[in-house]
Structure formats: structure tokens, C-alpha cells
Amino acid sequence: MTTIDREIDQLVREELRGRSPYGAPQLAVPVRLNTNENPYPVPAPVVAQVAEAVAAELAGLNRYPDRDAVALRTDLADYLGHGLTADQVWAANGSNEVQQQLLQVFGGPGRTALGFTPSYSMHPLLAAGTGTTWVDGQRGEQFDLTAEATAAQVREHQPAVVFLCSPNNPTGTALPLPVVSAVLAAAPGIVVVDEAYAEFARPGTASALTLLPEHRRLVVTRTMSKAFGFAGGRLGYLAADPAVVAAVQLVRLPYHLSALTQAAARAVLAHAPALLASVTALKEQRDRLVTELRARGLAVADSDANFVLFGGLGEQQPVWRALVDRGVLVRDVGIAGWLRVSAGTPAETDAFLTALDDVLKEQR
Numbered sequence: 001m002t003t004i005d006r007e008i009d010q011l012v013r014e015e016l017r018g019r020s021p022y023g024a025p026q027l028a029v030p031v032r033l034n035t036n037e038n039p040y041p042v043p044a045p046v047v048a049q050v051a052e053a054v055a056a057e058l059a060g061l062n063r064y065p066d067r068d069a070v071a072l073r074t075d076l077a078d079y080l081g082h083g084l085t086a087d088q089v090w091a092a093n094g095s096n097e098v099q100q101q102l103l104q105v106f107g108g109p110g111r112t113a114l115g116f117t118p119s120y121s122m123h124p125l126l127a128a129g130t131g132t133t134w135v136d137g138q139r140g141e142q143f144d145l146t147a148e149a150t151a152a153q154v155r156e157h158q159p160a161v162v163f164l165c166s167p168n169n170p171t172g173t174a175l176p177l178p179v180v181s182a183v184l185a186a187a188p189g190i191v192v193v194d195e196a197y198a199e200f201a202r203p204g205t206a207s208a209l210t211l212l213p214e215h216r217r218l219v220v221t222r223t224m225s226k227a228f229g230f231a232g233g234r235l236g237y238l239a240a241d242p243a244v245v246a247a248v249q250l251v252r253l254p255y256h257l258s259a260l261t262q263a264a265a266r267a268v269l270a271h272a273p274a275l276l277a278s279v280t281a282l283k284e285q286r287d288r289l290v291t292e293l294r295a296r297g298l299a300v301a302d303s304d305a306n307f308v309l310f311g312g313l314g315e316q317q318p319v320w321r322a323l324v325d326r327g328v329l330v331r332d333v334g335i336a337g338w339l340r341v342s343a344g345t346p347a348e349t350d351a352f353l354t355a356l357d358d359v360l361k362e363q364r
Ligand code: PMP
Pocket: 035, 036, 093, 094, 095, 096, 097, 120, 165, 168, 169, 194, 196, 222, 223, 224, 225, 231, 234, 235, 236
């Protein structure tokens, strides 16, 4: 990959200088468990429906698409339930774009965004890209966030935007709703709860969607990239107060969601149960990973997501490399001694555990 040379680097905005682009390695190894993708291909009957829906748009591509994507937002609202309607939902090309739009509207120069590290690495990058000052909030020893500690940091920094992530990437654990409520009570501005992995939550874990009726400054972001297995389709969305949705439209590019994306996403949503069938299988592999890794004496964070963070590895980098050498790609998220592995098919879990046992045997 070409690097940014000195001459061009001097022209780059100061807050972006010296940074690396988002870059999960895309290596051609047999077992890829590093980006929390859904390992199951789109089922054949759904492929046929998506192809038909996309084909129906083709002759009309001489025209711009529905700028406000109303039909798609209506379908997304129906999927979410909780009595939500299209005017409370907004969609874009992945939840990354949704979050970027939120920072363009509610963050920006002279404003601060607060998140709690370790969390999704794009949140600070999106802040940098929008000129928003980023503050790294602190978690407890076990990556935990208590209502008191979290609210105290919000009061200290008075952020225009707070990012919570539930279930949190990379730790996997969902936030108890009282923590979200405490942050909402303390925050002067927008509170974003990134629920990219909500569909994988363990029973008894409530979504922040339930808090929307009482909180106008709450925004819940979701994606079709994970549970729906539609990462390549690029469709993320948010649920919020209609006025927040109206404000986001100030910064969206005209016709940002192509007619093809809108049609494909609607066809996929029409088959939600068929696609979400894989969630049960993935949760089984997730729980299996937690049990198996704990049985090996490793530290494992509770997971409500389709991935598991495991630690007690000594230096994680050589372990990551040794796994790649055995054809298994997991994620080094930069936490000393810890690695993250996505839940895949049962055969992929087998391959990962076999490779890990081999590596640990060599290490111990
Ligand atoms: N939020 C979190 C917590 C994520 O892990 C991801 C994907 N890795 C995203 C948002 C972005 O997903 P997308 O843009 O595909 O919707």
C-alpha cells in the first residue's frame, strides 16, 4: 500500500496527521474470524429475491433514487418494533456513515466526543475526521462501566456527543440499561448507543430502544452487517427522535443511498426470519468459545455479541502470528495479552481451538 509522503503529509489536516486508516487485515487464510462477519452466505431463496428486486430498479437508474429512502426506513422501523415509525429512523451506507453524520451535526470543531476505551476503534477516527475533540474515557479493571463512574466522566468532560457501545466491541459485554440512563441524565448533548451486535445479546439484555420514548437526546445505531449477514450490502441505520433524524438530514449527501442498496436492503428485510436464523447458531458457537477458552484457563469476557475477547496469553502478537501460520485469522485489538475471535461455523470453531491448543502447547 502507498504511504503518505512528507510533502503530502504537510497538506493533511493536523488532527489526521500520523494516523493509520481503519485496517483490519484482509488475509487469504482458510479460517477468517477477525471482523465479526456472519460466516453464512445469504440463503439461495433470498439471493433470488434480492436479484429480482435489484433487477427491477435497473431501467430506472437514469433517475436519482428516493433521497429520503422512506420505504426502506418504514421497513427498518417495522423490523425494530417498539412502536417506531419511519420519521424516527434514518439509514446510510453502514452504521459507520450514520455515526459520521451524527458527528458532523452534533460534534465538530470546538466540541468534544467521549467514548470508553477499549471500544469500537472507528468512534475516535470518525471524531478526528469531523474535527471533533476525542476524549478516551476509562473502564474498570474488567472492562466494566458502572453508572457512577461513567456519569462522573460525562459530568467532567461535558461532551457534545457520548458514544456507548452495547454489546461493546471488542469486549463483547452488553451495558446494563441503568448505565445508559445515568449517562443520559448526566450528558448535556447527544448520547449514541452503538448496538451493532444487539441481535446476539443473551436473554435478559434489554436494548436502549426501550429508553427512546423518554429521551430525546438518545440515538441508537444498528446495522445489517452482522446478524443479517449483509456486510457487503452496506446498510446501517439509527433510531431517534424525529427532530434528531431531521437534523441528520442537514449533512447527508443528496441521494447517498443508491436505488440498488435500498432495493436490496428491503428485499433482505422482507426475509428477516430466514437471515436471522443464523443468529441462534452463532450464539451457540459464541457460548462454546467462552466455555472452551475458560476451560483452557484463559480469561474471557462475558459476551453478548458474535465474538469473544480472551486474555492471559502473555504477549498477544506472537500468538496472533502463530494462529495465522496455522490458517486462522483472529483480531489483535491492541490490548496487551488479549485477542478477539469471531464466532463462525462449528467447523471454524474446531479449527480455531485446534490451532490454539497447538500454539499454547508450544508456548507453555
Ligand atoms: N459499530 C460497531 C461496534 C462495529 O463493530 C462495527 C463493525 N465492525 C460497526 C459499528 C460498523 O458496521 P457497519 O458500518 O458495517 O454497519
